[in-house]
Amino acid sequence: METVFERVSFSYGRTPALTEVSFAVPEGQTVALLGSNGAGKSTTVDLMLGLRKPAKGKVTVLGGRPEDAVAKGRVGAMLQTGGLPADATVTDVVDLARRLYGKRRSLKELLDLAGLTEVGNRKTDALSGGQKQRVRFAVAMAGQPDLLFLDEPTVAMDFRARRQFWQAVKAQGKTVVFATHYLDEADAYADRVIVIDRGRVVAEGTPEQIKGDANLEDALLELTEEGR
Structure with missing residues (x-):
């Protein structure tokens, strides 16, 4: 089932964050929301998770309301915000997350999947930024979404960790929507790219089509420089 944005608008007070945004995410695809910081990517993800309600338009996730898909455990999310409990070990956090689901992965599978086996007994406040991201990934995958x-997702990860992370994501064969300001990441791992600029969709297509769009040359140069 598709996940669909239909002419969605959203504002923070009088400041528009999204304006008349429309796109669809077919089942089985990996779709990148590409744009600079503040373009509206995180707001788009929040709306698809039911964390915010559109001022106008409609959001459908897996054929129904976003909050229903989340409540049924069909959706996993790895967000920028939200801390990890400082006094808990990696194993504690991941095991707690998996116990929230009826349909769940084993603890060992999750630690292996996220590359956390060697740091399972480490307290979360002793982790590097990249390791904390991997814990968030394990939590997102706990219910087999x-x-x-x-x-x-790969903020604070080095090149090798990024590559390992994406190998794990792609190996699952799930529908994936990821927000990024790294052009190279969208190019390497997305089946389709949706370019968002100042709250509007300005382009959509395969990575090759996006890179070949002369109208996006300046915007893509900025994103290339941000991603270095």
């Missing part, structure tokens, strides 16, 4: 949302 049909649809996975990733908001700037």
Whole structure:
């Protein structure tokens, strides 16, 4: 089932964040929401998770309301915001997350999947930024979701960790929507790219089509420089 945005608008007070945004995410695809910081990517993810309500338009996730898909455990999310309990170990956090689901992965599978086996007994406040991101990924995958949302997932990861992270994500064969300001990441791992600029969709297509769009040359140069 598709996940669909239909002419969605959203504002923070009098400041518009999204304006008449429309797109669809077919089942089984990996779709990148590409744009600079503040473009509206995180707001888009929040709306698809039911964390915010559109001022106008309609959001459908897996054929129904976003909050229903989340409540049924069909959606996993790795967000930029939200801390980890400082006094808990990696194993504690991941095991707690998996116990919230009826349909769940084993603890060992999750630690292996996220590359956390060697740091399972470490307290979360002793982790590097990249390791904390991997814990958030394990939590997002705990319930075997049909649809996975990733908001700037590889921030604080080095090149090798990024590559390992994406190998794990792609190996699951799930529908994935990820927000990024890294052009190279969208190019390497997305089946389709949706470019968002100042709250509007300005382009959509395969990575090759996006890179070949002369109208996006300046915007893509900025994103290339941000991603270095």
